[in-house]
Amino acid sequence: MSEIKYPQSNDLRKLVRFSAEDGTIWLAESRMLLLHAAALAGLRKELIHSVGQEHARRILTRMGYASGARDAELAKKIRGTQNVIDAFVVGPQLHMLEGSVRVSPVHLDMDVATGRFFGEFVWENSWEAEAHVKEFGPQDHPVCWMLIGYASGYTTAFMGRSILFKEVECSACGLSHCRIVGKPADEWPDAEEQKMYYESDSLVSRLLELSSQVNVLRSSLEQKHEIEDLIGVSPAFRNAFALVSKAAATQVTVLLTGETGVGKERFARSLHRMSARAEQPFVAVNCAALPNELIESELFGVEKGAFTGANATRVGKFERADGGTLFLDEIGELPLAAQAKLLRVLQEGEFERLGDHKTRHVNVRIVAATNVDLQAAVKAGRFRSDLFYRLNVYPIHIPPLRERMADMPLLVEAMIKKFGAMHGKRVVGLTDKALKALKAYQWPGNVRELENMIERGVILAAQDEQIKLVHLFPTPGAFDDQALHLDEPASAESGIGENGRLEISEPLAQRQLCEAIMASGLSLDVIEAALLREAVARADGNLAGAARLLGLTRPQLTYRLKRNQDTAECAQDKE
Numbered sequence: 105m106s107e108i109k110y111p112q113s114n115d116l117r118k119l120v121r122f123s124a125e126d127g128t129i130w131l132a133e134s135r136m137l138l139l140h141a142a143a144l145a146g147l148r149k150e151l152i153h154s155v156g157q158e159h160a161r162r163i164l165t166r167m168g169y170a171s172g173a174r175d176a177e178l179a180k181k182i183r184g185t186q187n188v189i190d191a192f193v194v195g196p197q198l199h200m201l202e203g204s205v206r207v208s209p210v211h212l213d214m215d216v217a218t219g220r221f222f223g224e225f226v227w228e229n230s231w232e233a234e235a236h237v238k239e240f241g242p243q244d245h246p247v248c249w250m251l252i253g254y255a256s257g258y259t260t261a262f263m264g265r266s267i268l269f270k271e272v273e274c275s276a277c278g279l280s281h282c283r284i285v286g287k288p289a290d291e292w293p294d295a296e297e298q299k300m301y302y303e304s305d306s307l308v309s310r311l312l313e314l315s316s317q318v319n320v321l322r323s324s325l326e327q328k329h330e331i332e333d334l335i336g337v338s339p340a341f342r343n344a345f346a347l348v349s350k351a352a353a354t355q356v357t358v359l360l361t362g363e364t365g366v367g368k369e370r371f372a373r374s375l376h377r378m379s380a381r382a383e384q385p386f387v388a389v390n391c392a393a394l395p396n397e398l399i400e401s402e403l404f405g406v407e408k409g410a411f412t413g414a415n416a417t418r419v420g421k422f423e424r425a426d427g428g429t430l431f432l433d434e435i436g437e438l439p440l441a442a443q444a445k446l447l448r449v450l451q452e453g454e455f456e457r458l459g460d461h462k463t464r465h466v467n468v469r470i471v472a473a474t475n476v477d478l479q480a481a482v483k484a485g486r487f488r489s490d491l492f493y494r495l496n497v498y499p500i501h502i503p504p505l506r507e508r509m510a511d512m513p514l515l516v517e518a519m520i521k522k523f524g525a526m527h528g529k530r531v532v533g534l535t536d537k538a539l540k541a542l543k544a545y546q547w548p549g550n551v552r553e554l555e556n557m558i559e560r561g562v563i564l565a566a567q568d569e570q571i572k573l574v575h576l577f578p579t580p581g582a583f584d585d586q587a588l589h590l591d592e593p594a595s596a597e598s599g600i601g602e603n604g605r606l607e608i609s610e611p612l613a614q615r616q617l618c619e620a621i622m623a624s625g626l627s628l629d630v631i632e633a634a635l636l637r638e639a640v641a642r643a644d645g646n647l648a649g650a651a652r653l654l655g656l657t658r659p660q661l662t663y664r665l666k667r668n669q670d671t672a673e674c675a676q677d678k679e
Contacts, residue, residue, distance in 0.1 A: 108209040111190045113197050115182055120201065132178050133537035133572060136202075145235030152240075161249045165301040168253025175199075175254075176261035177569055188216060195258040196225065205230045205251055205282075219265040219288065227251065227282035233275045242278055246271035249301070252284060256302065259286055266290075268298050334367070334374050335518050336511040340503035344371070347500045352378035357450065359495045360473040362502030365552030368473040369433060371502055376429040381469055384428030389421050392434035399442045400458050404449075407459035422455060426466045435495070436476040436487060447491045470495070505547040505554060512543055515551070519558040520571070531565045538573045633668045636661070 121130045129136045151160035172195065179194035192214065196207035210224040227248065236247040246252075252271050259267040269286035273279050289295045334345065351358050352375050360368040369388060376386045394402055405420030421430060432438075438446065449455050454465045472495050481487035505512075516539070520531055534542070538561075547553055561571035564578065621631060635654065639661075643649030651661040 108189065108193070108212055110193055110197055111183075111186075113201065116194065116197055116201055119178075119182070130537070131198075131202075132181075133535035134174060134178075135536035135540075141203075141231050141235060144231075145239060148232075148235060149239050162301050162303075164249040165253035168250035168255075169257030169260075169302055171250075172254035172257030172259075173261040174570075176258045179258075179262060188214065192259075192262060195255070195262070199251075199254060203231070204254070205232075205248075210283075214263070216263055219263060221259065221263055221265070221267055221287060223259070223269075223284075223286040225255075225284050225286075227275075227284060228280075230275060230282050233282060237276050243274070243276040245277070246274035246282070247276045248274060248282055251282075253302070255284060255286060268292055268295065268302075270298065334370055335514050336508060337514065338503075338508040338510040340507045341511055344500055344502055347498075348375050349378060351375060351498055351500070355469055356498045357469070357495060358471045359478075359497070359499045360471065360502055361499060362473075362475065363504045363550055364475050365550035366502040366504055367551045368475075368502055369431060370551075371500070372429070372431045372471045372473065375471060376431075376469075379429070379469070381428050385425050386429050386431065387421050387425035388431040388433060390433045392437040396439050399439065400445060403442065404445065404455045405457040405460075407457050417457075420457065422449060422466050422468055423464065425468045427468075429469045429471055432470065432472045434474060435472040436474040436478055436481055440486075440488065443488045443491050447488065447494060450491075450494050505550040509543050513539070515554060516542065516558060519555055520562060523559045523562040527559075527562055529562050529565070530568050531562055532568060532570050534561075534571045535573065538571055538576055541573050541576065629668070632664070636665055636668060640665075 119130075119132045120136075123130070129138055148160070148164065151163060154160075155163075175195055175198050178198070179191055183191040183194055189212065192212070193209070196209065199205060199207055206228040208226040208228070210226055211222065212224075213222045214220060230248050230251060232248045232251055236243065248271050252269050255269040256267060259269070266289040267286055268289045269284045270292070271282060271284050273281065273283035275282050289299065292298060336342065336345070348358075348371055358372075358375060360371055362368055372388070373386060376382060389403070391399070401418065401420065403420050403422060405423055406418050408417045432446075445455060449466070449468075450470060453467065454463050456463055478487055478492050478496070482489045482492050516534060520533065523529075524531060542554070542557075549556075557576050558571075560578070561575040564575040565571045636650075639650040639653045640647070642653060647661055647665075648658050651658045654661065656664075
C-alpha cells in the first residue's frame with residue numbers, strides 16, 4: 105500500500121493536561137503518571153530477579169496489553185468518524201506521545217468488517233530495550249515485552265478480534281532498531297506459545313490465591329468489616345460497624361440514625377445476621393409507607409370482622425417476626441396512637457390484634473431507624489418522649505457517603521460486580537475521571553444514589569470497556585465537571601504544544617470572559633465604565649468598598665471614575 109502518513113497530532117496532544125495545582129496528569133479521562141524510566145527499569149529488574157524472566161515477561165506483557173486496550177477505546181472516540189487508517193494510527197501516535205518508542209509504519213493492511221489485518225512497524229528508541237541492555241547487557245532475544253503487549257492489546261481492542269504482534273527484530277540484540285509484525289492469532293503457527301504471555305500468570309495467581317487465603321484466615325480471627333452489602337474501611341464506617349457488632353451479641357433495642365439512603369436497612373439486616381436470631385425471621389416495615397388507618401392492623405394484625413373489609417384474620421408484622429428481628433424504618437412517621445401501642449409492646453412484649461381482646465406475647469428484637477431528629481420531634485409534640493427514651497437505648501449513627509470517601513473504590517467494585525452479573529454485562533471498572541467525579545460529588549442520596557448511578561453506568565457502558573463520566577451523569581447539567589476541575593479546570597493548567605513543550609493555558613473563566621467581551625463588540629471604555637458603575641452600585645456608593653471589589657485603591661478608582669465622566673461629557677459636547 106502507499107506510504108502511511110500520520111495525521112496531525114493536535115487532537116491527541118490537547119487530551120494531555122498537566123495540572124500542577126491538583127497534582128494530576130490526564131490523558132482524556134485516564135490519569136497518567138510522568139515516571140523516571142529508570143524507576144520502571146528498576147521495577148523490571150526486581151521482577152526478573154524475584155519471579156524469573158518468564159513470569160516477569162508475562163506480567164509486563166499483560167501490563168502493556170491493558171494499556172493498549174484503553175488507548176484503543178480512546179482512538180475510537182477521537183477519530184472514530186475518520187478513515188480507519190487515521191483512526192488506527194492513534195495507537196502508534198499515543199505510544200510516541202507517551203514516550204515509549206518511535207513508531208514508523210512499514211506496511212498496514214486492515215479491514216475491521218472482515219477482521220483482516222497485517223501490520224509491520226519499525227520501532228526506534230525503545231525505552232524497554234535500552235533499560236534491559238543497561239541492566240543485563242546485550243541479548244540474543246527480543247525484550248520489548250510491555251511494548252509488544254501494548255501493540256497486541258491496542259490492535260485486538262480496535263479490531264474486535266485477537267491480534268498478536270511478535271517482535272522479529274530487537275535493538276537489544278545489537279540492531280539499530282526493533283521491528284514488529286502483527287496478524288490474527290490463528291495465523292501464527294506458534295500462536296499458543298505466544299498466547300501464554302497474555303494469560304493469567306500461574307505463579308502470580310497462586311501468590312494471590314495464597315494471599316486471599318491468609319486474609320480469610322485473618323478475618324476469621326479479627327473483627328470483619330464486611331458483611332454482604334456492608335463494605336468499608338473508612339474510620340466513620342468502622343465505628344458504626346463496631347457498634348453494630350457489639351449490639352448483635354445482645355438483645356438491646358437499636359436506633360439507627362442517618363440521612364436518607366445511607367443504608368440503614370443494610371445495617372439492620374447485618375445486625376440480624378450476626379445475632380443469635382439469624383435463623384429466625386427478619387421483617388422490615390416502612391412506617392412512612394403505611395396509610396394511617398392501616399398502621400395498627402399491619403403491625404399488630406387484625407381479626408376477621410374487626411372493620412368493614414376485614415374478611416379474614418390477618419397476622420401482623422410483630423407475630424411474623426416472633427423469635428427474630430423487626431425493623432421499623434422511618435419510625436418518626438408513626439402517628440401518636442400507634443406509638444402508644446408500640447411502647448406497650450416494647451415494655452411488656454404483648455399486644456392485641458385489632459378487633460380482638462386476647463393478649464398475645466412475642467419475642468421480638470426491635471431495630472428502628474429514622475432520618476429525622478427525634479428529639480426535636482419530641483419537643484414539637486410529634487413523637488412520644490417515653491417511646492423515644494425506650495428506643496434510644498443504643499443509638500448508632502450511620503455516616504453519610506460524603507464522609508466515607510475512602511470506601512468509594514470498594515463500594516464501586518462491589519456494585520459493578522453485582523450489576524454486571526444482574527444485567528449480563530462485563531465492564532472493567534471506571535475511568536479515572538469518573539472515579540474522581542464520584543469522590544467530588546456531594547451525594548445527597550448517599551449509597552442508594554451511588555447504587556443507582558453504578559447500575560446506570562453498567563447498562564450504558566460498552567461490553568468489556570470502562571464506565572465513563574457521561575455514563576454516570578448522562579443528563580446535561582447534572583454534574584458540573586468544570587467547577588470540580590474534571591474537564592477544564594478553572595485554574596491555569598498546561599498542555600503539550602506543537603514544539604513538544606508545555607504551554608500554560610489561561611484559566612477557563614478568564615478565557616470565557618474574554619470570548620464574551622470580544623463577541624459583544626463593546627469598546628474597552630464602555631466595558632470599563634460599566635464595571636465601575638457596577639462596583640459602585642454593589643458597594644452601595646461606598647468608593648472604598650467599590651475599590652476593593654475591583655482590586656484598586658480608592659484614589660485609583662476616583663481617578664478612573666473622573667476620567668470616564670470627563671470622556672462622557674466630552675462626547676456629549678461633540679454631539
